[in-house]
Amino acid sequence: xxxxxxxxxxxxxxxxxxxxxxxxxxxxxxxxxxxxxxxxxxxxxxxxxxxx
Numbered sequence: 001x002x003x004x005x006x007x008x009x010x011x012x013x014x015x016x017x018x019x020x021x022x023x024x025x026x027x028x029x030x031x032x033x034x035x036x037x038x039x040x041x042x043x044x045x046x047x048x049x050x051x052x
Contacts, residue, residue: 009033 001024004010009010015021026034
């Protein structure tokens, strides 16, 4: 997660509560990866039942 944050793909927000709470969200840059991730998911669904 730290690498994704350092690369500007996600935003990390720490809430000062007990128990500790951290929320992550996609940045604008991170949202540009959504189409690529969706394509990978579609590829996986298409070939998940095939034996390698």
